[in-house]
Amino acid sequence: MAKYLLLIVEAEEAYASAGEAELNEVMEAHNAFAAEVGALGAELLGGEALQPTPTATYLRKTRTDDVHIVDNPAPELKEVVGGYYLIEAPNDEVALAAAKRCPAGFGHVELRPIWSFG
Template sequence: MPQMLLIVEPLGQRAERGRAGGEAAYQRMLDFAAALQAEGLLLGVNSLSSAAKRLAKRDGAAQVWDGPFAEAKEMVGGYFLLDTDDEAVALAWAERCPAAEWATVEVRGVGPCYL
């Protein structure tokens, strides 16, 4: 099963580091993605915005909430989808991920929801 590196970062962190700091961090993440690509491990990568909506459907009625969500202290800021079923390999790459310095890198297997 492929492994996903989820970047879980504190809310507001992007604004705190400013444009120049954000661009420098983004370049480091691009370089990390290039290293994964060079190893043949990268299946997908994206940065996620802090703007979000939530939807729940109960009894046929949908309700939508706009984010950011007050109860949240962190957000999923992006992900790397790796072509490996070896959790140890994914953890080794998570340790190399620059975002581990300012966020948490969560490793999860990707597969059917019944596993």
């Protein structure tokens, strides 16, 4: 089976302004998604929510003597990666079916196959 990454790309400010009921609804949707993946014929291998972008560190020229930290290189972005799921599925169609169920009420989901080397 192949692995796929589901990137959850959303507007962070929507979470900052959401009320407790709305945040609970989002969590319920993620819990439901985790339970649904197996029924779709895929397997949930992992996933995490990321802290907001102000907590991120951005590095340029990694693996060189000139590696350095920079300010947010894309401050104009309205939506950012806020979390992800890693799934394993027998084919693209099953992965797509899982991605269609992945919650992203404040943005979108990017489904991307993982390279398999060897």
